[in-house]
Amino acid sequence: MSPSINRRRFxxxxxxxxxxxxITSKRTQAQDVIGSGDYQFQFQHGWPQLxxxxxxxxxxxxxxxxxxxxxxxHEGKSDLKDHPSIFVFDEDGRFIxxxxxxxxxxxxGLDIRVESGTxxxxxxxxxxxKTICKLTLDGEVVWQRFAPMESGKYAEGExxxxxxxxxxxxxxxxxxxxxxxxxxxxxxxYGAYVVHRYDADGQWKGFFGGAGKGDGTFNLxxxxxxDKRNEAAPTIVVADRAHHTLQLFDMEQNYLRTIDxxxxxxxxxxxxxxxxxxxxxxxVSLLDQDYKTVVTLGDxxxxxxxxxKRTIRSTPDKWQPGKFVHPHDACFDNNGDLFVAExxxxxxxxxxxxx
Numbered sequence: 001m002s003p004s005i006n007r008r009r010f011x012x013x014x015x016x017x018x019x020x021x022x023i024t025s026k027r028t029q030a031q032d033v034i035g036s037g038d039y040q041f042q043f044q045h046g047w048p049q050l051x052x053x054x055x056x057x058x059x060x061x062x063x064x065x066x067x068x069x070x071x072x073x074h075e076g077k078s079d080l081k082d083h084p085s086i087f088v089f090d091e092d093g094r095f096i097x098x099x100x101x102x103x104x105x106x107x108x109g110l111d112i113r114v115e116s117g118t119x120x121x122x123x124x125x126x127x128x129x130k131t132i133c134k135l136t137l138d139g140e141v142v143w144q145r146f147a148p149m150e151s152g153k154y155a156e157g158e159x160x161x162x163x164x165x166x167x168x169x170x171x172x173x174x175x176x177x178x179x180x181x182x183x184x185x186x187x188x189x190y191g192a193y194v195v196h197r198y199d200a201d202g203q204w205k206g207f208f209g210g211a212g213k214g215d216g217t218f219n220l221x222x223x224x225x226x227d228k229r230n231e232a233a234p235t236i237v238v239a240d241r242a243h244h245t246l247q248l249f250d251m252e253q254n255y256l257r258t259i260d261x262x263x264x265x266x267x268x269x270x271x272x273x274x275x276x277x278x279x280x281x282x283x284v285s286l287l288d289q290d291y292k293t294v295v296t297l298g299d300x301x302x303x304x305x306x307x308x309k310r311t312i313r314s315t316p317d318k319w320q321p322g323k324f325v326h327p328h329d330a331c332f333d334n335n336g337d338l339f340v341a342e343x344x345x346x347x348x349x350x351x352x353x354x355x
Contacts, residue, residue, distance in 0.1 A: 033355055034322045039286055039295035041338065041352035043322050048072070048089040048349055054098060056347025057083075061110035061175075061267075061329040062339045065119055065137060069096065070339060071110060074347055078105025078128065086110070086123070086139065093351070099139030103129065106164075109175040110329075112137075113184070115200070124173040126190055130162035132173050134202060147171035148204035153192040168192055168211055175267055177224040177236065179251075187238065189222040195238065195253075208253040209238070216255035219243045223267030223329075227275065229289050239265040239277070246277070246291065259291045263301060271332035278327035281305055284340055284352075297352065298324035298340075314345040324350070 035041050048070065050056065058075045065071065068091045076085040085107040086100035100107065100123070109124035120142065121135040134142040146159040148171075155169040166172065173196075174189030182200035193211040198204055209218050223239030227248075235256065236249040241264050248256040263281030270276065274294075275287040282304040284297040300323035304312055312318045312325055319325060328343040338352035 032322070034297050034352075035295050035355075037295070040355040041297065042355055043298070044351045044353070045319070045321070046348060047339075047351035048087070048093040048095065050087065051095055054083065054087070057085075058343060058345060059328070059341040059347035059349060060108050060343065062331050062341045062349065063110050063112045063121075064331055064333045064339070065112055066114060066334070068334050070333070070349075071112065071121065071137075072341060072349060073100065073103065073107045073110040073123065075127075076104035076107050080104055086121075088137075097138075100135075105129070109173065111176045111178070113178045115182075122176045122184070124175065124186065126172040126174065128162060128164035130158065130171045130173075130191075132176075132186055132198075132202070143202045145198075145202045145204075148196060148207075150204055151192075151194075151196065151207055153188075153194060153207070166190065174221075175223050177226050179226065185224055185226075185236065187221045187224040189220055189241070193218045193221055195221060195224060195236075208249070214240070214243055214245065214247070214258060216247070216249075218247070221247075223265065225268035225270065227268075227270055229270055229273060229275070237268050237275075239267055241265055241280070248291075261293070263305075266327065267329045269331045271336050274332075274336075276330050276332060276338065278330035278340060280326050280328060280343065282324050282326065284324060284327050284330055284338070298322060298327075298350075300324060313343070316344075316346060316348075319344075319348075 033042050061073050063071050070089045072087045084098035084100050085103040087098045088096040103125050106125040106127035106129035108126050111122045112119050123133045125131045133144040147154045149159050170191045172190030173186050175187050177185040186196045194207040194209045196207045218240045219242040221238045222241040225237045227237050228234045238247045240247050244262045246259040263279045266278050266280050277285045282301045283299040285293050286295050288294050326343040327340050330340040340350045342348045
């Protein structure tokens with residue numbers, strides 16, 4: 001399967017076109033608030049800025065360190081091999097450092113896990129990279145793994161000679177979830193449509209799922225998370241993107257149920273009682289412990305999905321204040337505020353501060 005086919009899936013969600021609103025340059029602080037009721041947020045589009053020597057190249061994922069530093073990965077361009085793909089910002093959005101040149105052209109998933117008091121960065125690469133990697137927060141490689149050939153899911157040479165070939169027999173990892181016993185899960189979102197399990201050293205242990213029509217099988221399992229909001233019954237939550245659903249599993253990987261009503265859900269994050277679901281179809285949703293949506297943020301679905309030529313994605317002048325284009329990932333920071341990374345050509349990170 002090629003990237004263009006994935007994008008055609010996105011365009012299949014189109015709705016009736018609406019005229020874009022005129023963006024005015026004079027705005028008040030009250031105008032820069034979205035949401036409703038108890039869930040209102042002040043939005044700051046383009047919150048962190050890069051130094052002049054760097055530029056955004058399609059932002060993909062965000063994660064926050066224990067000290068509230070923001071880490072951002074962009075897909076990058078494979079022909080800009082010396083340009084970093086991972087950027088770090090302080091709590092005020094000031095640039096700190098950059099690294100990760102090896103992920104250029106295929107940078108995707110980004111998560112932080114604290115292990116014995118030390119935080120580590122987990123990175124997944126797709127396209128021609130086809131890899132998962134554990135790094136220090138300074139970018140030093142702890143270990144790197146390629147396609148788990150012992151799973152029997154991948155074409156010959158997929159691990160030893162990865163190329164930018166797509167298909168159900170290819171390894172295209174997208175996101176991570178972490179288990180209390182030290183193991184972790186990897187969603188092969190663009191490849192075999194399975195969820196792999198690894199031990200703490202990155203050694204493969206097994207998988208579940210596979211391509212199918214739902215109820216335990218997937219159509220592009222792009223995001224994954226361990227939902228611990230119910231401490232007595234934690235669940236594995238998979239963002240089954242092309243099915244427009246979240247699928248829930250118990251910790252033994254048994255299918256539980258499906259939550260529908262999303263528009264290409266891309267990933268999951270939790271903080272307190274809330275679950276955060278960025279949806280590639282131009283909105284971000286917050287869910288309660290019963291997986292019911294309590295607020296939808298930045299909804300611009302009709303206008304964006306009607307844009308068959310994807311001109312909005314590559315034309316910042318057409319972006320509207322308080323509206324999203326293509327949220328690809330989002331996370332809470334330690335204060336309960338939100339960061340949203342969008343799949344747009346020039347890259348964009350929005351901060352949503354709880355009012």
